[in-house]
Each structure stands twice: as structure tokens, then as C-alpha cells.
Amino acid sequence: MDFARDVPPYVAKPLELLPFRALMLAPARVGDPASARALARPYRDVAARLLDWIEQGRAIADSGPALYVHEYTAGGLTVRGLVGALAMSRRSASMADRAVWPHEAIHHEQAGELADRMHQMDLNPAPILLVHHGVAELRELLAGVTRARPEWRYLDRSGQRQRIWAIRDADLLARIGELLSETRCLLADGHHRYAAYLRLQQEHPGTAWDTGLAMLVDQDDTPLFLGAIHRTLPGTTLDGLVDAARAAGASVAEHGRRRALGALDSTHLVLTDGATWHTVSPGDLDRDAAVSWLHDRVLPGLPREPMRVDHHHNVDDALAATSASSPAVLLPSPDFDQVRALVESGGLLPEKATSFQPKPSLGAIMRPLTDA
Structure with a gap:
């Protein structure tokens, strides 16, 4: 049996989620399986294909860089996350300075294939999911953002209800950055994409590949459901x-x-x-x-x-x-704090050990690297 055994490196503190200019499929196309053809082979044509889709009204490019509060509801469960470009260039030297904690090993070859695909696409097609216990002030700030009217609000083709707010205020962005700096978070979903981000950063330092698309969810606010596989x-x-x-x-x-x-x-x-x-x-x-x-x-x-x-x-x-x-x-459903305690003591779970749900529909928020 070919079990995953490679452990990706750990991103070091301070945790940084940086503004970027989001690309989204048009609401009528989010969650539509047919829309996946926009991200299909040949991958080197994806960037041009998406530009055509923008001109045709089948995709939307935001007007400028922002952090995004993305709130989605599926099956009666609502999840709210902060979406940004995760800084990947710092590697931790000790357990104490780790900002992102993977909980599963990965297949090196699969991560390499994803890295090659994203590089050809010039795109992060979906955020990895990070989970943490957030501080009260950050929850209050994001709750204040969501009291305003969302910039995008719709029911997608899969039945997910999407609400997205863009954060552009410089003072608010600075305070969010301060509150996130000491955060340590569990990598809930996207271990191979995370490893691909790290490989791309190593191969293209000093470029837009120094960051990768991520959504940070507060498990004390709108928790993801953690199920067994x-x-x-x-x-x-x-x-x-x-x-x-x-x-x-x-x-x-x-x-x-x-x-x-x-x-x-x-x-x-x-x-x-x-x-x-x-x-x-x-x-x-x-x-x-x-x-x-x-x-x-x-x-x-x-x-x-x-x-x-x-x-x-x-x-x-x-x-x-x-x-x-x-x-x-x-298998029984694992407990979030049990998983977190295990990885923070130096352990790992086997691949496909956990299922964090629900995940956002593909196309709700993407990150083009040519515009980063």
C-alpha cells in the first residue's frame, strides 16, 4: 500500500493574510460542474480563458485588492472565513514559531503535479482551509464587516448561499494583521495544495508565488463540521x-x-x-x-x-x-481539539483522516497570480 509519508514544511509566524484582487465566476456559474471546464487542460490556456470569460460576463474581477470575509451556507450550516494571500516564504525553525500546522502527510509527487498545474494556470483556483481559535476582538471586527451589505450575495448552482464582503480600509486591514500575527492554525483541508504553494514559493522567490490563497475559519465562531473518513x-x-x-x-x-x-x-x-x-x-x-x-x-x-x-x-x-x-x-468522528493537540505535540494523522465540511463551492473566490 502506498501511504503518504512526506511532511510539508511549516510556515513560521507571524501569520500574514495579505490583500489580493479576487477573481470569481459569475453567480450563475459558481457551483456548476460545467464551469470546471474553465480550469481544465490545457492548463497554460486557463489565464487567457478566464480573461475571455470576464469579457463575456461569465467571470468577475474585483476592482482592487482586498481581504475578503466569505460567508457561505450549505445544508443548514453557515461558515464564515477570512480570505487572503497567505505569506509562505518564512519557514519555522522550532515548534514554538509554527503558524500553520498540517495534520496529515502528503504524497510528494501529487504536490508536485498540483504545483506544476497552478504554475501553468497562473492561478490559485481555491483556498486551502485553515482553522483556529480566534480572539474576541477579531471576531467583533469581522462581525462589524458583515453588518454591512455584502458586495456579492447569491444562491449558487449547488445550493450554497454565498455572501462576500471586501475589506479595503487601511486601518482595519492593519488591525486585522496585528491580531493575526501570533495566530497558530490547523491546516484543515488542502494539504497537497499547501505543499504545492511551498514548492512554488521555493522555486519562484520574490514573486507573487511567495503567497497562496487561504481561508481562515474561527472554530469558536462558525465551526466547520469535523467528520470521519x-x-x-x-x-x-x-x-x-x-x-x-x-x-x-x-x-x-x-x-x-x-x-x-x-x-x-x-x-x-x-x-x-x-x-x-x-x-x-x-x-x-x-x-x-x-x-x-x-x-x-x-x-x-x-x-x-x-x-x-x-x-x-x-x-x-x-x-x-x-x-x-x-x-x-x-471510524468515529475525530475531535478538533484532539487533532490540534496531537499535531502540536509533534504527531500527524494518516492521510484522509478527517473531513472538514462544508467546503466553499469552486469558483466563489480565486486568485490570479498575473494580477497579484
Whole structure:
């Protein structure tokens, strides 16, 4: 199995989110899968293609640089984030000066492919998501911004409700910068894009590639939902999983489907082949995440290595892919503070360990590098 093992470098304090001139798809095209063709191959033509779209009214370029408050609602959950160009040129020398904390390893080759693609496009097509516990004054400042009428407000094609405010006042931008300077944040989504940003900065220092598009969400204000990503393991068996879990010191019990699924919580996993159901209690998850225990203690003990690990963002999708030759491991949702404490003590989670939701629709805010 080809697990991600590379750890991207850490961006150092002070955390800086800098103004940029946003590019957006027109409201009728945000969230429309057909709009993805604007960002499709050949990537070297994307910048010119988007200029054509602006002339045709299918995309919008802001009038000048700004930081943006982006508030979006999906499935009844509202998320508010501060969007800017994240300064990437400083690398941390110690744990104490780390501003951005990745929580998953990455595949170096995948990050390189993304870097090459963005360089050809001259574009950051979507922000990475950063999460922190913000200070009260910053929350109050951003709440004040959102009391004004948004500059863009619409329901997109996917059903997300978008509201975007531009912050251009120099004094307000300066105060926001001061409040952000000592922030340390968890990289919630976009680990490979973050690594691609770092590679592009290293290859093109002193240019617009010194920064990368990011959205910073205050988990104490409008928290992202943190869900589990479940696994199916083609090529192994349920009996092999059960034996490996017991060998790793867990208590394993067979139950019916309803009881097993009802036991899926912060201290239990569920193993199933669709016909037989087992609950698994590792017993020491107060010190470790369930997904780490699975990858570090159980999978290495399987009598037959799976052909691959398939990932599923909800239980129904995982069970639809489950069979006698592809058993499922249903994982409990991790806790934000547990993940943060783990990474700030020097640990990492396996790839695709967490699912921060909802993410903003593609095209709501992009950053052209030719105009940065």
C-alpha cells in the first residue's frame, strides 16, 4: 500500500493574510460542474480563458485588492472565513514559531503535479482551509464587516448561499494583521495544495508565488463540521481484520447491524463485511486518534495486505462498497481539539483522516497570480 509519508514544511509566524484582487465566476456559474471546464487542460490556456470569460460576463474581477470575509451556507450550516494571500516564504525553525500546522502527510509527487498545474494556470483556483481559535476582538471586527451589505450575495448552482464582503480600509486591514500575527492554525483541508504553494514559493522567490490563497475559519465562531473518513479494504477479509484488532490489544465483540452502528462513537470502531458486524474498543483512544490506531497498529498486523485503501466520506457510501472481499472499517468522528493537540505535540494523522465540511463551492473566490 502506498501511504503518504512526506511532511510539508511549516510556515513560521507571524501569520500574514495579505490583500489580493479576487477573481470569481459569475453567480450563475459558481457551483456548476460545467464551469470546471474553465480550469481544465490545457492548463497554460486557463489565464487567457478566464480573461475571455470576464469579457463575456461569465467571470468577475474585483476592482482592487482586498481581504475578503466569505460567508457561505450549505445544508443548514453557515461558515464564515477570512480570505487572503497567505505569506509562505518564512519557514519555522522550532515548534514554538509554527503558524500553520498540517495534520496529515502528503504524497510528494501529487504536490508536485498540483504545483506544476497552478504554475501553468497562473492561478490559485481555491483556498486551502485553515482553522483556529480566534480572539474576541477579531471576531467583533469581522462581525462589524458583515453588518454591512455584502458586495456579492447569491444562491449558487449547488445550493450554497454565498455572501462576500471586501475589506479595503487601511486601518482595519492593519488591525486585522496585528491580531493575526501570533495566530497558530490547523491546516484543515488542502494539504497537497499547501505543499504545492511551498514548492512554488521555493522555486519562484520574490514573486507573487511567495503567497497562496487561504481561508481562515474561527472554530469558536462558525465551526466547520469535523467528520470521519471511513475505509474499505479490498483484498483482505473481515476475519483478518478482527484477528489483527485483537492482536493490537482491542476488545472486539460481534453484534447485529443496529447495535454495532449505534456503538460508533469516540471510543469504538465498527468492522463489517456487510453480513457480520463487530464493534472494536481499542481502550486507549484518549491518547490517540482511532484512525491512527487503525493504520499504526491494525493494518500492519493483517495476514494479507489489502490491495489498496478506499476512502468514503459517509457510512452509506462505505457500506455500498463493502463485501466479503472488501470489508469496511467505520471510524468515529475525530475531535478538533484532539487533532490540534496531537499535531502540536509533534504527531500527524494518516492521510484522509478527517473531513472538514462544508467546503466553499469552486469558483466563489480565486486568485490570479498575473494580477497579484
